[in-house]
Amino acid sequence: MLRQLYIRNYTLIEKLDVGFENGFSVITGETGAGKSIILGAIALLLGQRADSKAIKKGADKCVIEAHFDLSKYGMQPFFEQNDIEYDDTDCIIRRELTASGKSRAFINDTPASLSLLKELGEQLVDVHSQHKNLLLGKQDFQLDVVDIIAADTNEITAYRKAFTDYKDASARLERMKEEIEQNRINADFLQFQFDELDNARLTDGEQEELEQKTTAMSHTEDIKTALYETDSSLSQDGSGAVDSVKTAANAINGIADIMPEAKALYERLDSCYIELKDISGEVSSMLENVAFDPSELDSMNNRLDKLYDLEKKYRCESVAALIQERESIRTRLDTIENSGFMLKETEDEVNRLRDICSQKAGILTEMRKKASAKIETHLLDNLASLGMPNAVFRIILEPCPFNANGADKVAFMFCANKNGTIQPIYQVASGGEIARVMLSLKAMISGAVKLPTIIFDEIDTGVSGKIAEKMAYIMQQMGENNRQVINITHLPQIAALGKNHYKVLKEDTPDGTVSHMLRLSQQERINEIAQMLSGSDVTEAAINNAREFLKL
Structure with missing residues (x-):
């Protein structure tokens, strides 16, 4: 405190x-x-x-x-x-x-x-504060009062989890219905798209391989010229690098007996000779295999054009993305085909969660009914002591659609006079009556909270x-x-x-x-209450009245 x-x-x-x-x-x-x-x-x-x-x-x-x-x-x-x-x-x-x-x-x-x-x-x-008396007419405040007296915090928490699960499942069901309906409308078009991509026989990595091959074939003459010049430089009779290195190796080997360090040079030249001879053989083989086939190049370019067109049409950046798009369409087609089963399954789940929600909301309702009866009794007792012996106060609980607080709509109904008609409290209660009701409610709430x-x-x-x-x-x-x-x-x-x-x-x-x-102090308090009784001109009578109020 x-x-x-x-x-x-x-x-x-x-x-x-x-x-x-x-x-x-x-x-x-x-x-x-x-x-x-x-x-x-x-x-x-x-x-x-x-x-x-x-x-x-x-x-x-x-x-x-x-x-x-x-x-x-x-x-x-x-x-x-x-x-x-x-x-x-x-x-x-x-x-x-x-x-x-x-x-x-x-x-x-x-x-x-x-x-x-x-x-x-x-x-x-x-x-x-005074403006909080306005809360008495607010349904949220009225429900909070009932829940505080019902001490149903744990039950509200359990209900809200069930309500969230039910609401989420219901939203999924609605999305599924919309998607199924839209897919049914687009089924023929989806099938056309799937067939087009499936008939394209897409293979991941194919585009990159074709692009490399067409680039090489488009430069066949340059490749052949380079290979021919390399082959001539390496293997031309008498003056090629292979024969020249072989001749040099034999020459240096001839003096190896009289010049020991020449032996190492020979071994190195012989190793170069073997490597150059191997390279020369590969170059010759490559030169024989280089060929330009216009029909093959046209075929590869046509295939690439097909792939490029599909990528542009489906807004994909690669064949892998096209394959992913094809599988996505396949899934949507499967969904359409199995939509009845999937819809039934989701509807069953929604119904199951709604039953759980209803059961937990029912527990709340019962607790609120008991709390409402308790509030009515306590409030009427207090109002009678506060000069309203004929007051009528009722808490009406009516069912409403599921919401975050349950399935109850609360209304505080009131009538200050005997044989009067009860109406919503804030429509009929005066300021003084509302003050007394609010104080009585606060007294109850303070005891509970x-x-x-x-x-x-x-x-x-x-x-x-x-x-x-x-x-x-x-x-x-x-x-x-x-x-x-x-x-x-x-x-x-x-x-x-x-x-x-x-x-x-x-x-x-x-x-x-x-x-x-x-x-x-005690005396200051007597003077203050006397002043409250008589105004600024404090009389002896007011002082005596103040003492009586203070029971002194």
């Missing part, structure tokens, strides 16, 4: 450092004194986006820091999962804004993203007198069992029942207007 709040240079607040305790606390102050500013600062701590305009005029930096006691709420797993140091008695959340527009957030001095700050904030504080801190911003709007006092008693009960409830109020009946009382006031200084927040 919130133990300490520190604010520096935030709008009208130059410096605020105030401590809080558990139980039910109240905050009072005149309209415009700065209560909403404090709520705005807390909202920044809970991950709301920042605006540099919120920095106090003349300051270069704004700091908002809160200390929380988490010792009774089992929140260590959150910190371990996010690699943040954990101190259950002093969790520090800090937000810093600079005039240049930069914003930084920290959890226990570890830098944190706004999304992480928001995730933690949602587990620490629930701020119920165990939120450490709940802040109400004038939830008592539209009520007064005994009803306000009853609302205060409900907030007192909510503040029990290690919870903290803080209510911003203008009603003395509620302010008097707070365990702790804080006042927000505005002061004009030479440097401008500033807001302060003070924790009131």
Whole structure:
């Protein structure tokens, strides 16, 4: 729960450092004194986006820091999962804004993203501002209330997995139907394409081989000339390189007996002779085999033209890609041929997943029905104590198509008067009636969720007198069992029942207007409630009434 709040240079607040305790606390102050500013600062701590305009005029930096006691709420797993140091008695959340527009957030001095700050904030504080009463007319909010009381988180998770599987399978089925229909329309054309590619007798690597052969055949004369000149240079009688090397080898061998080093030279020349003779033989053989066949060249060029045309037609860059395209068309033709079986198989899978989804949605529905009955009973009891003994409240669950939240449509129906017609609550309930309903729902939710801190911003709007006092008693009960409830109020009946009382006031200084927040002493509290009762002119009668309110 919130133990300490520190604010520096935030709008009208130059410096605020105030401590809080558990139980039910109240905050009072005149309209415009700065209560909403404090709520705005807390909202920044809970991950709301920042605006540099919120920095106090003349300051270069704004700091908002809160200390929380988490010792009774089992929140260590959150910190371990996010690699943040954990101190259950002093969790520090800090937000810093600079005039240049930069914003930084920290959890226990570890830098944190706004999304992480928001995730933690949602587990620490629930701020119920006046505009949140509008949520009562929203179906999503109504369903959330029912689900919280039903404690069906695990069942919702299981249902959503089943729903996702069913939705994905249904999408696959629709795609398959569209593809099958399109393939049936294109079946004749697909068969023509397959036959054309299949009849082409495509072979991977054929194109490269043909291109090499046609290039060589197109240069036959150049090849023959080069081979002829090489053959003549090597094997011409009397002057060819082969005979010349042989003659040189024999000559040097003739002096090997009288000049020992000549023997090595002979061996080297003899080796050259053998190699040249071998090369000469290969060149002669190649020269005999070189021939130009115009018909063969035409045949190869025609084949290449065919391959090039197919590649252009099917937008492929190689024969391998053409083969891949042929196999793709074959697969589509096979799909058309087997489409009935495949469609039936997928339809069976969709039906199976729909049954699973329906079964899990049914479990949710039953849990929500039980929770709805519990909510109705609790709410009517509370509304009776809040001056609405004839109120009628019903939660209607109607079936609807599967969606991410199940197969239930929720409606909160209400009638404040005896024998009246129940209608959707937000169409018929007054502001004061909605405030009482929302407080009763929040009381139930706080017991189920165990939120450490709940802040109400004038939830008592539209009520007064005994009803306000009853609302205060409900907030007192909510503040029990290690919870903290803080209510911003203008009603003395509620302010008097707070365990702790804080006042927000505005002061004009030479440097401008500033807001302060003070924790009131017993006497200051008497004076504040007396002022709330009588206005600025506090009378002795108002003081006595304040003492009665405080039961002093």
